[in-house]
Amino acid sequence: MNDDTALPAQPAEALALDSLIHERVRLGIVSALAGHESVRFVDLRDALGLTDGNLSAHARKLEDAGYVTCQKTFVGRTPRTEYALTELGRRELASYLGHLESIIRTARR
């Protein structure tokens, strides 16, 4: 997965797309988290078909932007990492979806 599959940022509406969410892997992460309170690292990795390193790197970018939170706990001796979408992340995803719909409406005119 890479940026080649994403929409190019040329027209005015496309320029408004959040480049952080626009990237396919990160778009997958926020989409997968949107329907859940939180999702475990292993479940997110399997749902998206990513490697551990790839998921960690992209999730960290979303975390740095305040779109997701990462909670690390221990269940017995087993470490568990869970991700959740923040309110800001939900707003940005909703805004991104709004932009996509707007582009589709414009293209259909």
Place this chain on the structure above:
Amino acid sequence: MNQHDFGERAEDNLRFIRSTMERSTRFTAVSGWGGVGMGVVGLIAAVAATRYPVSSQEWMMIWLVGAAVAAPVGAVSIWYKAARTNVAFNGAAGRAFALCFFPVVAAGAIVTWTVATTAPGALPAVWLSMYGAAITAGSAFSVRILPVMGAGFLLLGAAAGLVPSWGNMALLLGFGVLHVGFGAFIAARYDG
């Protein structure tokens, strides 16, 4: 790139978002340790069925008692894992998993009832293939390793069907070894 192309790419992104949301809705509370427990019950049943029965009725009863013991072991372990990992036991993914898994198990019970009197030698093939089909069907809404486990049961079912004298060995390998092996893998990789 023209406006039409932008529209197509936007629609493609919307489809991607929708499919990702669907993929993330999986029932992940399948318990590896529960699988190991069911496997141990299967191994005990296999040993008992090889050593003690003097009739095909007794042989069948040993396996049915084994199934009656293993089923609650699996159910309780799934319930416990669901509670521990905050997965809704009766959520959409859990219901989808159950709707795929249990009808095939019920079909296996119905076929057992009819085959038991007419062709008891076919029971290992029926049990293994029906259970394999149930697991494979349920795997559409659960962890990714389950189709492999289901295929293992189907292969053993086919082997037991082709060579009925392998029946007890196939049951041992399926309900004993496969359960323990895949259970341990799921426990290690999927948090219990």
